[in-house]
Amino acid sequence: MPIRQVPIGSYLSIDATQLQVLIAALRGLGYRTVGPRIADGAIIYADLHSIDQLPLGYIDRQDGGLYRLEKAEEAGYFDYVVGPHSLKNYLFPPRETLLESVRENGTVRMTPPEIDPTPLAVIGVRPCDLVALAIQDKVFLGGSYVDPAYKARRENLFVVAVNCRRAAATCFCHSMDTGPDVRGGFDLALTEVDGHFVIEIGSAAGADVMVEIEWTTAPRRDVEEARAISDALKDRMRKRDQVPYSQQQGTRQRFMDTTDIRNLLVDNLEHPRWEEVAERCLACGNCTLVCPTCFCASVEDISDLTGDNVRRERAWDSCFNAEHSYMNTGTVRKTIASRYRQWLTHKLATWHDQFGTSGCVGCGRCITWCPVGIDITEEVAAIRG
Amino acid sequence: MIALLDQPPAHHPWVAHSARIVGIHSEVPNVATYDLAFDNPQVAAAYRFVPGQFNMLYLPGYGESAISISSDPSRRDLLSHTIRVAGNVTQAIAKKKVGDRIGVRGPFGSSWPVGNHAGMRGRCRGNDIVIACGGIGLAPLRPAIFHILNHRADYGRVVLLYGARTSKDLLYTSEFDAWRRGGMEVEVTVDIGDADWKGHIGVVPVLFYRLRLQPAQTTVMTCGPEIMMRFVVFEALARRIAAESIFLSLERNMSCGMGFCGHCQVGPYFVCKDGPVFDFSEVETFFNVEDL
Numbered sequence: 001m002p003i004r005q006v007p008i009g010s011y012l013s014i015d016a017t018q019l020q021v022l023i024a025a026l027r028g029l030g031y032r033t034v035g036p037r038i039a040d041g042a043i044i045y046a047d048l049h050s051i052d053q054l055p056l057g058y059i060d061r062q063d064g065g066l067y068r069l070e071k072a073e074e075a076g077y078f079d080y081v082v083g084p085h086s087l088k089n090y091l092f093p094p095r096e097t098l099l100e101s102v103r104e105n106g107t108v109r110m111t112p113p114e115i116d117p118t119p120l121a122v123i124g125v126r127p128c129d130l131v132a133l134a135i136q137d138k139v140f141l142g143g144s145y146v147d148p149a150y151k152a153r154r155e156n157l158f159v160v161a162v163n164c165r166r167a168a169a170t171c172f173c174h175s176m177d178t179g180p181d182v183r184g185g186f187d188l189a190l191t192e193v194d195g196h197f198v199i200e201i202g203s204a205a206g207a208d209v210m211v212e213i214e215w216t217t218a219p220r221r222d223v224e225e226a227r228a229i230s231d232a233l234k235d236r237m238r239k240r241d242q243v244p245y246s247q248q249q250g251t252r253q254r255f256m257d258t259t260d261i262r263n264l265l266v267d268n269l270e271h272p273r274w275e276e277v278a279e280r281c282l283a284c285g286n287c288t289l290v291c292p293t294c295f296c297a298s299v300e301d302i303s304d305l306t307g308d309n310v311r312r313e314r315a316w317d318s319c320f321n322a323e324h325s326y327m328n329t330g331t332v333r334k335t336i337a338s339r340y341r342q343w344l345t346h347k348l349a350t351w352h353d354q355f356g357t358s359g360c361v362g363c364g365r366c367i368t369w370c371p372v373g374i375d376i377t378e379e380v381a382a383i384r385g
Numbered sequence: 386m387i388a389l390l391d392q393p394p395a396h397h398p399w400v401a402h403s404a405r406i407v408g409i410h411s412e413v414p415n416v417a418t419y420d421l422a423f424d425n426p427q428v429a430a431a432y433r434f435v436p437g438q439f440n441m442l443y444l445p446g447y448g449e450s451a452i453s454i455s456s457d458p459s460r461r462d463l464l465s466h467t468i469r470v471a472g473n474v475t476q477a478i479a480k481k482k483v484g485d486r487i488g489v490r491g492p493f494g495s496s497w498p499v500g501n502h503a504g505m506r507g508r509c510r511g512n513d514i515v516i517a518c519g520g521i522g523l524a525p526l527r528p529a530i531f532h533i534l535n536h537r538a539d540y541g542r543v544v545l546l547y548g549a550r551t552s553k554d555l556l557y558t559s560e561f562d563a564w565r566r567g568g569m570e571v572e573v574t575v576d577i578g579d580a581d582w583k584g585h586i587g588v589v590p591v592l593f594y595r596l597r598l599q600p601a602q603t604t605v606m607t608c609g610p611e612i613m614m615r616f617v618v619f620e621a622l623a624r625r626i627a628a629e630s631i632f633l634s635l636e637r638n639m640s641c642g643m644g645f646c647g648h649c650q651v652g653p654y655f656v657c658k659d660g661p662v663f664d665f666s667e668v669e670t671f672f673n674v675e676d677l
Contacts, residue, residue: 296647353653
């Protein structure tokens with residue numbers, strides 16, 4: 001076994017079986033390892049101890065309001081694309097305690113809870129989700145205020161990314177320029193090539209882990225083949241742009257024209273399309289829950305019966321809830337049309353004003369998990385007219 | 386929307402500071418002013434705010450409420466909030482007595498443009514100032530009024546246009562004479578008069594009709610119900626006052642104060658940290674869109 005540090009940016013080849021060694025090595029370094037696993041008919045992120053738990057041989061078929069796992073002869077370990085979970089579930093958990101108050105002798109002691117110091121390694125992170133992570137970093141770390149719990153988790157994160165070999169019909173990362181190849185922000189990046197993996201080293205932490213693993217320097221042929229897989233997928237996705245939805249046959253192959261999209265949406269706040277989409281929208285908030293960048297949260301107090309012990313808990317909220325914009329004078333966004341407009345214009349337009357980037361990474365989750373199949377790409381196209 | 390806190394606060398941003406209620410002044414029905422003193426002397430010594438900012442007031446078990454600061458920013462011994470009972474947190478605060486504790490997180494938000502003093506926007510020094518408020522909307526402007534009167538020579542003519550539903554809903558009336566003596570014109574109106582009321586009857590924007598303004602050198606600051614502010618802005622623009630010289634304080638569901646929770650967004654802005662005080666040119670695109 002070679003015991004030498006590999007340089008950042010270099011490419012190595014490993015057998016698929018070495019993934020098991022990688023998982024074990026990360027666990028040996030104290031990481032909690034999380035990766036893709038099948039649960040309730042979907043691929044989610046869950047604790048991963050063994051390579052046998054990976055969804056080898058599965059692909060996901062996705063469309064508006066549809067998600068199905070299928071066995072596929074040719075499928076490798078990571079040929080599904082994205083399920084309902086993203087890194088958000090771990091870095092910005094659905095519910096967490098922000099503050100604990102204890103009342104004693106007439107005074108109240110308020111302390112933030114201890115932050116779990118266990119570092120987290122996530123295996124199988126997609127390019128779109130890595131961009132989503134960078135976007136959430138801007139929200140929680142990039143402004144005048146820093147969220148301490150997010151910061152602690154973020155600093156303890158190890159990312160094993162995966163370059164996509166296939167795209168679902170709902171994927172449009174090529175339009176948002178976020179994939180299908182990873183562009184940084186990872187510790188290790190895998191590409192599955194003919195039953196083995198090409199690994200790109202993205203960080204010193206990534207290089208450290210490779211010390212434990214049996215690897216060879218990737219031959220130029222392997223690196224080129226890995227790149228060719230990404231390039232071919234990108235080409236296939238770009239071909240979609242040439243066929244408007246009205247002329248496509250079969251399952252709609254998504255893309256989005258993002259030309260001047262900020263002004264397009266801000267200039268169309270009174271467009272009749274908002275009312276039309278509201279006729280179908282159930283305001284269920286699924287899109288915001290599966291979105292890897294949505295960050296709205298509500299904070300509530302959970303008290304024991306004496307009132308002496310109170311936890312302040314933050315839980316994911318959604319701009320589709322009436323309470324989201326509630327003030328004592330009433331709810332600001334009284335209609336579903338106004339809430340859908342808030343979600344879409346924030347995601348694609350005013351996010352640019354706030355954070356200098358789109359809030360959408362083209363993962364397509366909001367399309368797949370919408371119970372009525374509302375399609376963000378179709379809505380933008382309709383407003384563009 | 387000038388950020389006042391360039392540096393994150395040294396302490397944990399979700400932890401409130403404990404403060405003691407040192408005075409409660411009943412103002413009008415359902416409204417009282419609470420004077421607070423921090424328990425920790427270091428917190429008290431370090432605490433600064435500028436006119437227009439708010440605090441998140443916290444009662445464990447009930448939650449937080451965003452409340453404007455209504456005291457004189459130059460007074461280091463006094464931090465006051467004028468609170469109307471509106472929701473469950475303010476109801477619980479209304480049951481508190483002198484000596485009880487309350488949590489304070491803040492201050493948050495942007496400033497009225499009252500001076501070139503620490504942390505404040507200085508766009509109206511030397512200008513005539515019209516302050517137009519409705520109801521409890523006078524509370525967030527009271528620190529600005531104190532500041533202007535403390536530095537009266539820095540400004541031209543200063544006018545307060547203030548209205549409430551009835552004469553019994555007018556805030557701070559006992560201070561009006563002192564404000565007049567300090568060099569401020571105070572015009573008061575009520576929506577509904579009664580036998581005892583000898584003043585104007587009508588809505589606040591109508592008070593503009595009696596003013597003879599010099600538009601090029603006038604700054605307007607307004608706070609009150611959004612419908613009132615809409616017409617104040619209309620009257621100001623009609624008098625050729627520039628949109629950049631009209632300032633308004635927006636209210637939304639401010640729940641965290643830091644731009645994390647997303648509840649207070651108006652178009653591209655987080656009202657909690659980009660506002661609550663905006664100049665009209667910043668919000669014009671979004672201000673008149675229904676249900677935005």
